[in-house]
Amino acid sequence: MEKEQRHEKLQDMILVCMILVPLVPFLLTVLIGYYYFTSALENRTVSATRRIVDDHRHMIDFFLQERKADLEFILHSYDFEYLSQQENLLKVFERLQIKSNTFVDLGVFNQDGVHVAYQGPYKLTGRIYKDEDWFSEVMKKGYYTSDIFLGFRRVPHFVIAMAKQEGPKTWVIRATIDTYMFSDMVKKVRIGKTGEAYLLNREGIFQTERRSGGNILDHDPDFAKYIKDDSEIKTFVSRDFQNFEYFVATTWLKDKEWLLVVRQESGDAFSDLRHASYLILLISVVGGGAILALAFFLTNRIIERMIKTDMEKDRLKEQLIRAGRLAELGEMAAGFAHEINNPLQIIKSEQALIKMILSELVEKGLINAPEEMAEVEDSVDQIELQVNRCSAITHQILKFGRKSEITPQDIDLTEFIPDVTHMVSNKAGVNGVGVRLEISDNTPLVHGDAGQLQQVLINLFNNALDAINERHGVQGGELMISSGPDGNNMVRVSVKDNGCGINTEDQKKIFSPFYTTKPVGKGTGLGLSVCYGIIDAMGGSLDVASEKGLGTTFTIRLPASINKR
Amino acid sequence: MEEMKLMLVDDEERFLSTTAKLLARKGFTVFTALSGAEALENLKRHNIHVVILDVKMPGMDGIAVLKEIKRSFPLVEVVMLTGHGTVESAVEGLKSGATDFLSKPMDIDELVQKAKEAFEKRRRLEEKILTAHSDICKKSSG
Numbered sequence: 080m081e082k083e084q085r086h087e088k089l090q091d092m093i094l095v096c097m098i099l100v101p102l103v104p105f106l107l108t109v110l111i112g113y114y115y116f117t118s119a120l121e122n123r124t125v126s127a128t129r130r131i132v133d134d135h136r137h138m139i140d141f142f143l144q145e146r147k148a149d150l151e152f153i154l155h156s157y158d159f160e161y162l163s164q165q166e167n168l169l170k171v172f173e174r175l176q177i178k179s180n181t182f183v184d185l186g187v188f189n190q191d192g193v194h195v196a197y198q199g200p201y202k203l204t205g206r207i208y209k210d211e212d213w214f215s216e217v218m219k220k221g222y223y224t225s226d227i228f229l230g231f232r233r234v235p236h237f238v239i240a241m242a243k244q245e246g247p248k249t250w251v252i253r254a255t256i257d258t259y260m261f262s263d264m265v266k267k268v269r270i271g272k273t274g275e276a277y278l279l280n281r282e283g284i285f286q287t288e289r290r291s292g293g294n295i296l297d298h299d300p301d302f303a304k305y306i307k308d309d310s311e312i313k314t315f316v317s318r319d320f321q322n323f324e325y326f327v328a329t330t331w332l333k334d335k336e337w338l339l340v341v342r343q344e345s346g347d348a349f350s351d352l353r354h355a356s357y358l359i360l361l362i363s364v365v366g367g368g369a370i371l372a373l374a375f376f377l378t379n380r381i382i383e384r385m386i387k388t389d390m391e392k393d394r395l396k397e398q399l400i401r402a403g404r405l406a407e408l409g410e411m412a413a414g415f416a417h418e419i420n421n422p423l424q425i426i427k428s429e430q431a432l433i434k435m436i437l438s439e440l441v442e443k444g445l446i447n448a449p450e451e452m453a454e455v456e457d458s459v460d461q462i463e464l465q466v467n468r469c470s471a472i473t474h475q476i477l478k479f480g481r482k483s484e485i486t487p488q489d490i491d492l493t494e495f496i497p498d499v500t501h502m503v504s505n506k507a508g509v510n511g512v513g514v515r516l517e518i519s520d521n522t523p524l525v526h527g528d529a530g531q532l533q534q535v536l537i538n539l540f541n542n543a544l545d546a547i548n549e550r551h552g553v554q555g556g557e558l559m560i561s562s563g564p565d566g567n568n569m570v571r572v573s574v575k576d577n578g579c580g581i582n583t584e585d586q587k588k589i590f591s592p593f594y595t596t597k598p599v600g601k602g603t604g605l606g607l608s609v610c611y612g613i614i615d616a617m618g619g620s621l622d623v624a625s626e627k628g629l630g631t632t633f634t635i636r637l638p639a640s641i642n643k644r
Numbered sequence: 645m646e647e648m649k650l651m652l653v654d655d656e657e658r659f660l661s662t663t664a665k666l667l668a669r670k671g672f673t674v675f676t677a678l679s680g681a682e683a684l685e686n687l688k689r690h691n692i693h694v695v696i697l698d699v700k701m702p703g704m705d706g707i708a709v710l711k712e713i714k715r716s717f718p719l720v721e722v723v724m725l726t727g728h729g730t731v732e733s734a735v736e737g738l739k740s741g742a743t744d745f746l747s748k749p750m751d752i753d754e755l756v757q758k759a760k761e762a763f764e765k766r767r768r769l770e771e772k773i774l775t776a777h778s779d780i781c782k783k784s785s786g
Contacts, residue, residue, distance in 0.1 A: 413728075417700075420727040421656055424749040428662040431752045435669055470749050477728055 082389065090382045097374035105366055113359050120352045124326070125314050128270065128348070132312050132328040132341045135268055135276055139339065140332055142264065143224060143239075149178055150241045150254055153185075159243075159250040162187045163195045172198040181260045183236065188214070188251040199255065201232050217242050217251055224333060226280045227258055227295055235295045237261075237286070258295060262287035265339075271350065274343040279305070286337055305329050305340055316345055401590060402615050405608060408592045416473035423469055430462045475605055489524045489640045490532060492562050492572065499533050500560060503540040510548050512556035519563035523570050523639035527617040535610040535621075539574045539633050542606065545597070546578025546631060568639045569619075577630040586623055648763040649691060651675040653683040653709065654698040654725065666752050672759075680704030680712070687717050694762045696746070696755065698725045699737060707736055714741040719769065721762035725750075 153162075153171055161167050172185045184199020192209030208214040211230075217223040217240040225237045240253040265287040268276040277293065278286035283302025285293050293299060300320040305327065312330045319325055326348040328341045346353060437455065440446050496518055507514050525532075540558070547556035557577045565571035581589060581596075588594045592608040607621075614621040619637035650672050652660050660676040667674045675692060677683035681704060686692065695713060699706035710722050724737035724745040737745060743762045746755060 417727040420748040421659070424727075425656060425659045425662065427749040428659060428666060428752065432662050432666050435666060439669075466749060474747075 086382055086386060089385070090378055093381060094374055094378045097378060098371060101370050102367060105370065106363070109359060109363050109366075113356070116355060116359075117352055120355060121349065124348055124352070128326065128328045128341060128343070129312050129314060131268060131270060131276075132330050132339065135265070135341065136312075136330050136332050136339055139265060139278075139337075142261075143333060146179065146181070146239050146254070146256065147222065147224070147241070149175060149182075150239055150252060154241050154243045154252055159187065159189070159195075159245055159248070162252065165196055165198070168196045168198045175254070181257045181264075183255040183257045185255075186253045188253065190218075190249050195250075203231065206231060213238060213240055213253075214251070216240075217253075218249065224336075226284070226336070227286050229296070234258075258287075262295065266290060268341060270341070270343050271347040272344075273347040274341070276339065276341045279338045279340060281336055281338075299340075305338060398615070398620065401611070405590075405592065405612050405615075408608075409612070412476045412592065416476040419469070419473050423466055423473070426462070427466050430459060430466065434459050434463075487527050488529060489526055489642050490529055491524055492522045492570065493518050493520065495529070495532070496536070496560060496562060496572070499536045500540070502537060503544065506541075506544055507556075507558060509553075510544055510556060511551075511554040512544060512547050512558050515557065515559045517559065517561035519561075521564060522562045523564055523568075524642055525570050525617075525637045526640040526642075527637070528613075531613045531617075535613050535635070536572075536574075538606045538610050539635075543574055543576035543578060543631070543633075546580070547576050548578075550577070550579040550628070564639070565636055570637045570639050572635040572637070573632055574635075575630065575632040580627040580629050580631055581623065581625040582627045586625055589623060590621070646693075647673060648759065649673045649675070649693050650759055651677060651683060651686055651690075651692045651695045653677045653680065653695060653701075653706075655679065655701045656698075663752070663755070667756070670752075670756060672756075680706075680709035683709060684712060684716070687713065687720065692720060693766050694759050695720055695722045696725055696759065697722050697742075698727075700727060707740060710737060710740050710742055719766060721766045723758050723762055 153175070157167070157171065162171065168185060168187065172182070175182050175185060184197065184201065184203075186194055186199070186203065187196040188208060189195050192207050192211070192214050194203050194206045194208060197204045213223055213225045221242045223238075223240045225240075227235045227237045229235060230238075236255050236258050238253050238255050240251055242249050242251045265276055265278055266289075268274065273291070275290040277289040279299055279302055280286055283299045285295050285297050285299060288295055289299075299305075301317070304317045312328060314326070314328045317325055317327050324345040325342045326345050330339050331337070332339055434456075437446075437452070437459070441452060446452055497516060500514060500516060504514060540560075543558050544556075547558065550556075555577075559575045560573070561575070562570065562572045585596060589607050590611040592605055594608075611621050614635055614637070617637055619635060622634045622636075623631065624634070625631035650667060652663055652667075652674065653676075654660055655678060657678060660678065664674045664676050675686050675690060677686050680701060683695065683697070687695075697706050697709060697713075701709075704712075706724060710724070713720055713722055721743045722737075722741070724742045725748060726737075726745055727748045743765060744758050746758055
């Protein structure tokens with residue numbers, strides 16, 4: 080159907096518009112908001128981490144500088160002779176420990192690497208360190224901070240050593256730093272749940288413990304990813320050997336010997352970001368869903384309403400065409416009827432003359448053939464009968480075409496319908512039809528010509544009785560007449576029968592003039608079209624619903640009178 | 645008592661002739677006219693009591709003829725003959741002074757019946773006029 084296609088097309092168009100128009104700005108808003116919001120959050124996280132790294136670097140640097148300064152102070156305050164004495168060394172060491180409890184021990188070495196004096200938990204006095212790396216380094220550079228190593232004591236530690244030229248001889252003092260205390264100091268950075276900080280040397284060996292696993296002197300398998308040539312702070316996201324994603328910040332310290340690594344699981348570092356993303360996703364899904372649902376719902380409503388309006392429009396158009404055609408036909412029919420009445424009149428006069436002449440002839444005895452005469456008389460009577468029949472038809476046509484004067488008045492259907500029904504009760508009784516009335520007490524008044532309305536009802540009743548008779552004979556018929564308010568200030572009157580019904584094809588034509596299904600001579604085909612014209616003129620409608628073999632319902636809808644009962 | 649003189653006015657020639665024959669056989673004196681002009685002419689020449697006048701005629705139509713008859717011959721009774729078979733078309737005729745109306749096709753007996761009634765009316769009217777006239781004469785003479 081062309082109309083259905085049009086509706087579908089329109090439906091698609093409305094749907095697309097109703098989805099796209101709110102959805103596009105909505106999604107754009109969400110996406111743009113998401114982009115700026117997340118980058119702001121990311122920047123905040125990154126810069127916070129950078130700050131932490133920076134602070135930490137300074138702290139570690141400061142710690143190492145301070146320890147160096149401590150040793151420098153000792154070196155410049157005392158000479159080799161003084162410090163070689165065990166009791167002097169003890170005094171100095173005690174003072175040193177007051178300054179920083181990270182000092183584990185303190186030792187004095189002569190030029191040959193012999194441990195001249197030692198104050199600490201190990202028995203290291205007399206040992207020769209001439210071939211140790213740190214010793215040759217300090218002799219060369221005058222200052223040395225080692226990586227963590229095991230050394231003679233087989234415990235991880237790192238040392239700060241310093242050499243001093245005293246005349247021709249050089250001597251060295253060395254202090255060991257408590258690795259675990261140092262490690263704790265580095266470790267104590269806490270960021271979120273998984274944030275951690277640790278030091279690696281140039282080979283990727285742990286210089287401090289890592290909270291998430293990684294003992295001192297172990298090798299960090301992810302070290303290669305952390306090396307950046309720059310001394311600046313680097314931030315990046317990287318996966319570790321266990322395939323966990325980390326947000327990492329690194330910086331070199333101690334003349335690029337140690338690498339400070341601060342890292343946090345990405346999920347943890349960007350948890351705000353993640354939460355925000357989830358929330359935005361949720362809002363998008365719910366909002367988008369709501370837009371879709373609303374679009375579908377509204378589109379359906381609009382199309383439904385449109386189909387209804389279209390149907391109404393078609394119905395009105397059909398009614399209008401029908402009414403117009405009726406009026407035209409009415410006028411035409413009236414013209415024909417009028418013209419036919421003249422020849423009918425002549426036929427009638429001729430017939431009367433023939434009859435008169437014949438009876439005169441018979442009287443005078445001029446015709447002596449009684450049998451033939453009887454036939455001729457019968458024939459002449461038949462002419463009169465048929466002329467009268469024609470006359471009845473033309474009069475009915477003229478009645479149909481005429482615009483007679485009507486006297487509208489308020490009609491109370493609760494009294495009117497029973498009265499009119501009573502007029503056909505006799506016929507109904509003869510045909511064994513049970514007549515049932517269901518007249519609602521709140522049936523509003525209608526305004527119209529009582530005579531016309533009676534004509535309509537009688538016509539419908541008679542049609543119903545004929546239909547019942549055709550199907551049931553003289554028993555089992557049912558005729559129900561009901562009335563009541565019909566919304567929108569309308570009044571409904573239904574005439575329902577269980578007669579032979581009208582097939583779909585005939586239903587379309589029954590209101591057309593001269594259309595009849597009754598046998599020749601039984602109906603003019605004008606009854607229903609007259610009814611239709613009357614109801615139409617009253618501002619109402621007359622509809623039929625029928626099923627062949629089951630029955631027919633005629634429904635009259637009339638506007639309620641402005642006067643209330 | 646004078647005999648009723650009838651005139652049929654219609655544009656259908658055959659209707660006129662047949663109906664005239666029928667009425668003649670029933671013993672009435674019948675004039676016919678095919679048009680309004682002819683009818684008025686006949687009225688001038690003969691003392692016609694009742695006119696059966698078709699409403700729809702070419703030229704001068706029934707209503708115009710009726711008005712002219714009522715103006716020139718007020719005592720003539722007119723029965724309108726209409727093809728519409730309804731009251732409406734006759735109402736104007738009745739308003740303009742027609743006595744009654746007949747709708748086509750009618751029985752000859754119907755026509756006779758209405759014509760007789762019209763003639764009766766005319767007779768009573770004439771009687772009244774005569775009585776009134778004689779009263780006046782008596783008063784003037786007495």
